[in-house]
Amino acid sequence: MKPLLPDGRRTLAVLGGGQLGRMFVHAAQALGFRAWVLEPEPASPAGNVAERQIEAAYDDAAALAEIAAGCVAATVEFENVPAPALQWLAARLRVAPAAAAVAICQDRVAEKSHFLEAGVACAPFASIESAAELEAASIDGLLPGILKTSRLGYDGKGQARVETRAELRAAWQALGGVPCVLEKRLALARELSVIVARGSDGGIVHLPVQQNLHRDGILAVTQVPAPGLDDRLAQQAAARAERMAASLDYVGVLCVEFFVLADGSLVANEMAPRPHNSGHYSLDACDVSQFELQVRALAGLPLVQPRLLCPAVMLNLLGDLWFSGPDAAPSTPDWAAVLALPGVHLHLYGKTEPRRGRKMGHLTLTGASAEQVRATALQVAQRLGLPAF
Ligand code: ATP
Ligand code: MG
Numbered sequence: 001m002k003p004l005l006p007d008g009r010r011t012l013a014v015l016g017g018g019q020l021g022r023m024f025v026h027a028a029q030a031l032g033f034r035a036w037v038l039e040p041e042p043a044s045p046a047g048n049v050a051e052r053q054i055e056a057a058y059d060d061a062a063a064l065a066e067i068a069a070g071c072v073a074a075t076v077e078f079e080n081v082p083a084p085a086l087q088w089l090a091a092r093l094r095v096a097p098a099a100a101a102v103a104i105c106q107d108r109v110a111e112k113s114h115f116l117e118a119g120v121a122c123a124p125f126a127s128i129e130s131a132a133e134l135e136a137a138s139i140d141g142l143l144p145g146i147l148k149t150s151r152l153g154y155d156g157k158g159q160a161r162v163e164t165r166a167e168l169r170a171a172w173q174a175l176g177g178v179p180c181v182l183e184k185r186l187a188l189a190r191e192l193s194v195i196v197a198r199g200s201d202g203g204i205v206h207l208p209v210q211q212n213l214h215r216d217g218i219l220a221v222t223q224v225p226a227p228g229l230d231d232r233l234a235q236q237a238a239a240r241a242e243r244m245a246a247s248l249d250y251v252g253v254l255c256v257e258f259f260v261l262a263d264g265s266l267v268a269n270e271m272a273p274r275p276h277n278s279g280h281y282s283l284d285a286c287d288v289s290q291f292e293l294q295v296r297a298l299a300g301l302p303l304v305q306p307r308l309l310c311p312a313v314m315l316n317l318l319g320d321l322w323f324s325g326p327d328a329a330p331s332t333p334d335w336a337a338v339l340a341l342p343g344v345h346l347h348l349y350g351k352t353e354p355r356r357g358r359k360m361g362h363l364t365l366t367g368a369s370a371e372q373v374r375a376t377a378l379q380v381a382q383r384l385g386l387p388a389f
Contacts, residue, residue, distance in 0.1 A: 006032030016077030017044025156217015
């Protein structure tokens with residue numbers, strides 16, 4: 001496929017206006033592209049920095065026609081863009097990732113089936129689509145478990161922990177009786193993720209393996225390199241992520257999340273057909289960021305293996321930080337106190353309304369050694385009132 005060379009006029013479109021779209025726009029513009037954002041919410045984080053935000057639903061026919069007329073390629077910033085919209089666009093301009101790959105990542109059952117087809121182990125699970133299936137499912141090996149809605153879950157939303165069949169019934173009702181998967185709850189030694197980028201020629205590169213810490217189902221901390229991670233395990237995770245991308249004939253950036261169990265075995269959790277929160281450190285700590293990889297893959301520009309320039313820790317900044325107490329009015333955290341420390345990179349997404357659990361920004365800490373970066377990260381956490389890790 002001929003590369004779309006940036007010439008100051010060519011425009012890339014991103015469907016979705018959140019922070020991932022915003023960082024895609026930054027990367028596209030840095031390379032010399034223009035960027036449009038399709039997003040129904042006015043003044044979105046991505047729309048605010050793009051040449052243009054088209055304020056419409058992701059499947060709005062007129063909006064899609066404008067993109068087809070004004071842009072040379074389109075990508076997504078989140079997996080819940082309707083597949084038909086991507087298909088419609090793909091008939092008219094370059095679209096990556098493809099609608100079919102995005103559709104697989106939208107649905108946990110399809111995703112897990114795909115892991116298994118590609119020979120990638122995942123947590124034992126049962127698909128529960130109806131009350132009858134719930135009663136008939138043989139679930140003894142899956143309890144205690146986690147019930148997850150098959151579609152539209154993120155940041156631990158649409159999930160419930162269940163110990164018994166009675167709790168499973170109640171949880172399924174509480175989740176709206178929608179199609180779900182029941183997953184065995186595994187004892188996690190650690191969580192890893194791997195971000196790969198694959199071009200239309202099948203060439204593939206990956207970021208270093210990240211270690212992730214979640215709090216309440218939301219990513220809180222990413223560390224790179226993963227502290228004390230066995231080389232073999234890191235290579236295995238990278239190889240499996242690349243295998244997933246190849247098996248999907250994927251073009252673009254794909255993140256695969258893994259669990260490491262106590263016995264050192266690796267279990268795939270889920271995939272995201274886009275850059276991922278756990279790869280944000282690459283903006284400051286790698287010579288090519290995940291967003292630049294997304295732009296390059298979309299435009300058919302060369303993909304080169306990213307290099308980690310120094311150890312990094314990423315801390316997510318949730319809206320909770322804006323509230324000092326349950327009834328307090330929101331107030332801006334003391335960023336000056338944080339920026340006074342060495343190697344602090346502050347990224348705020350331009351969201352004006354802080355809410356608990358809402359991703360408002362992140363901080364990347366870089367430095368000469370993993371010990372030093374971790375020490376600074378702990379100081380930052382303390383200054384902001386975040387828990388230690
Ligand atoms: P996101 O899209 O933000 O990554 P999500 O809502 O899709 O999150 P998952 O990745 O499925 O949710 O789960 C969130 C977290 O919950 C995991 O990172 C892990 O910490 C925990 N978790 C999920 N499934 C299991 C499991 N089967 N056993 C143990 N812990 C689990
Ligand atoms: Mg996840």
